[in-house]
Amino acid sequence: MIKMTEVNHQFAIGKKGKERVVPVLHNIDLHVKQREIVAIIGRSGSGKSTLLNLMSGYIRPTSGEIRVADQIVTNLSEGDWANFRLAHLGFMFQSFQLIPSMTAFENAELPLVLKGIGASQRKKSVMEMLEQLGVAEYAGHYPGELSGGQQQRVSVARSLILNPPIVLADEPTGSLDSDNERQLLSIIQHLNQDRGTTFILITHDEQVAKIAHRTITLKDGHLLNPNGKGDSYEIH
C-alpha cells in the first residue's frame, strides 16, 4: 500500500547562499501493506513527521522512491498530489485543524465540496458520518462551541468522509482525555476491520501502539526495525 525504497531526506536551512544541509532521514526502506495498522514511535526530532510528510507529498525526498497505493508518487506535481490525496489519503492530527468560521457540518463537508460532489449527496454523506461518530446533533455548531472530544470526532468525520483507503495520523490522540482516546482507538480499529482502511499512526502513547499490528521505531532518522515488533502478525 505504501512502499519507501532507499529514501533519504535532508533539509537546507539558513539564508540562501549560506545554507546548511541537515540530513533527517537515512536510507528508509518501509513496506506497509493494505489493512495494516502501523505505529511509528521515536524521540522528538527523530524524523517521524518528516516521514509522514513524505508519504503525503508535502515534501519531496532528496533521493529514493515512494509508492502509495501502487503508484510511484515521488515526482508528482503539486496539483497531481492534491488530487491524489483527495482520492487516497485521509489525515488525522493532534490539533483538530477545524476551520473556526465553519460549522461542524461544513467542516466535515469540505472534502466533498473540493471533490465536486452535489449538495444533496453531500448532505446525506455528512449526516451519516456525523451520526456514526455520535456528533450529528452538533452539526450546526461551530468548533468553538464543541468540547475537545467532539471537535476530534468532527475532524475524524472530515478525514473519513471520502472513505480514504489510507489514513495518516500524527499524534491523533495527543490532546484527548482517556475516554475520548479509547473511543477514537475503537473507531480506528472498526474502520480497519470493516472497511480495510490502512493506518499509519505516529504516537508517543502506548495505548495507541497497542492497537497496531506493527510498531516501528525511528532513531536519529534511521528506521531500526522496519518489520516491527511482530514479524508473524496476521491481518484478517
Ligand SMILES: Nc1ncnc2c1ncn2[C@@H]1O[C@H](COP(=O)(O)OP(=O)(O)OP(=O)(O)O)[C@@H](O)[C@H]1O
Ligand atoms: N522544514 C524544516 N526545515 C528544516 N529542518 C526541519 C524541518 N522540519 C523538520 N526539521 C528537522 O528535522 C528533524 C526531524 O523533525 P520531525 O518533525 O520529523 O521529528 P519528529 O520525530 O516528528 O519530532 P516530534 O516528535 O517532536 O514531532 C528535526 O531535527 C527538525 O528540526
